[in-house]
Amino acid sequence: xxxxxxxxxxxxxxxxxxxxxxxxxxxxxxxxxxxxxxxxxxxxxxxxxxxxxxxxxxxxxxxxxxxxxxxxxxxxxxxxxxxxxxxxxxxxxxxxxxxxxxxxxxxxxxxxxxxxxxxxxxxxxxxxxxxxxxxxxxxxxxxxxxxxxxxxxxxxxxxxxxxxxxxxxxxxxxxxxxxxxxxxxxxxxxxxxxxxxxxxxxxxxxxxxxxxxxxxxxxxxxxxxxxxxxxxx
Amino acid sequence: xxxxxxxxxxxxxxxxxxxxxxxxxxxxxxxxxxxxxxxxxxxxxxxxxxxxxxxxxxxxxxxxxxxxxxxxxxxxxxxxxxxxxxxxxxxxxxxxxxxxxxxxxxxxxxxxxxxxxxxxxxxxxxxxxxxxxxxxxxxxxxxxxxxxxxxxxxxxxxxxxxxxxxxxxxxxxxxxxxxxxxxxxxxxxxxxxxxxxxxxxxxxxxxxxxxxxxxxxxxxxxxxxxxxxxxx
Numbered sequence: 001x002x003x004x005x006x007x008x009x010x011x012x013x014x015x016x017x018x019x020x021x022x023x024x025x026x027x028x029x030x031x032x033x034x035x036x037x038x039x040x041x042x043x044x045x046x047x048x049x050x051x052x053x054x055x056x057x058x059x060x061x062x063x064x065x066x067x068x069x070x071x072x073x074x075x076x077x078x079x080x081x082x083x084x085x086x087x088x089x090x091x092x093x094x095x096x097x098x099x100x101x102x103x104x105x106x107x108x109x110x111x112x113x114x115x116x117x118x119x120x121x122x123x124x125x126x127x128x129x130x131x132x133x134x135x136x137x138x139x140x141x142x143x144x145x146x147x148x149x150x151x152x153x154x155x156x157x158x159x160x161x162x163x164x165x166x167x168x169x170x171x172x173x174x175x176x177x178x179x180x181x182x183x184x185x186x187x188x189x190x191x192x193x194x195x196x197x198x199x200x201x202x203x204x205x206x207x208x209x210x211x212x213x214x215x216x217x218x219x220x221x222x223x224x225x226x227x228x229x230x231x232x233x
Numbered sequence: 234x235x236x237x238x239x240x241x242x243x244x245x246x247x248x249x250x251x252x253x254x255x256x257x258x259x260x261x262x263x264x265x266x267x268x269x270x271x272x273x274x275x276x277x278x279x280x281x282x283x284x285x286x287x288x289x290x291x292x293x294x295x296x297x298x299x300x301x302x303x304x305x306x307x308x309x310x311x312x313x314x315x316x317x318x319x320x321x322x323x324x325x326x327x328x329x330x331x332x333x334x335x336x337x338x339x340x341x342x343x344x345x346x347x348x349x350x351x352x353x354x355x356x357x358x359x360x361x362x363x364x365x366x367x368x369x370x371x372x373x374x375x376x377x378x379x380x381x382x383x384x385x386x387x388x389x390x391x392x393x394x395x396x397x398x399x400x401x402x403x404x405x406x407x408x409x410x411x412x413x414x415x416x417x418x419x420x421x422x423x424x425x426x427x428x429x430x431x432x433x434x435x436x437x438x439x440x441x442x443x444x445x446x447x448x449x450x451x452x453x454x455x456x457x458x459x460x461x462x463x464x465x
Contacts, residue, residue, distance in 0.1 A: 021379045023267035023413050023432045031308040032291040034256035064265040082264035104332045106342045106371065114340065141338065145371055148386035149254050149438065150408040156378045179380035181410035183436040184256050204256050206434035208412035210379060
């Protein structure tokens, strides 16, 4: 009885923390590749990863997650409680854009140009082919200061459904958000006069994905559930 | 005419190359630190938080010298794996602007009077790697999301530090992605952005100052133009 009560308390604490999203992973190019862009927004309005995120094409990413990912995976190192993956390829593609781009005044002399992006999917793969993380994302938003070379992409509708990283947290689907910063755009932020979409560009990028519940809570949650299962047996 | 065309093309190509921005560095946390945010907004003041004390940054060229935590990669890039990024506390300017985007989404933006940003290699005696003074930045995100971004369209590197001394005094830009914004990003009824903590990654670009070879080509082209005009 004492054990069950304690487990219930741990579960309750863990579940209380569930509503708080927390960092799942961050990524940057590995190595930095100024002349190989990580992302492209093409003339058809599709936002997708480019050669800079593809290890086989001279790009690749270093990805870090704040917990231990077990198993033999190429490029994996563990430092403290962090697991780093080198030479990761990321395939990321939206279906397309939703509607047209808009330029809105933000402040006197400063306008922001943005466009809503449709859903899509992403896969992070280690160089030995191990799927690290796979998921889908819903509607997102890409925007930047008009005329500048900087922009960003955000979505709060990410679902994680497979991969070695996700499997550490939960057997079920998890949800979260993604935020990607873009710089060195090949075309200044603007609306394309013909298509009325965001002007096409290549860009370098870094970014982060988060998860709800946060990883520590997910671990705490998994523990009492496992213990309860064991006790029932 | 042929000389003139060649000279013009040389000059144009060189100037075009000089004007194009190039990636200078990217950064992420090292080790990843969900519990230690990299940025915080406290009562209208944007500050770097403890997570910014342990970053890994990388530049696409070789930085010479014995700098703690640095190494040259086979791709001739330089990685600094124990870096602190410091942004001078930067106040938001005025009230936030909320722009409906349709579909229930609203973009909430505020200008930020960003001042200095600097990167230091950590050690017993921190070593300055790069410093820039920035013009206004824009903090923006979607109301109620846990994501946001900071965009600095123009900043000026002052030519100091191990990285800065290589690129010299020049302009550039910066882009930071924020995630795990807690509590959710947004403005209150008084149009003030709510306090938050956030994890971050980002990247900086710069406008390369024409290297000696390019300068020679430009000078050669201009000299050819002058010589031709004199002959004419």
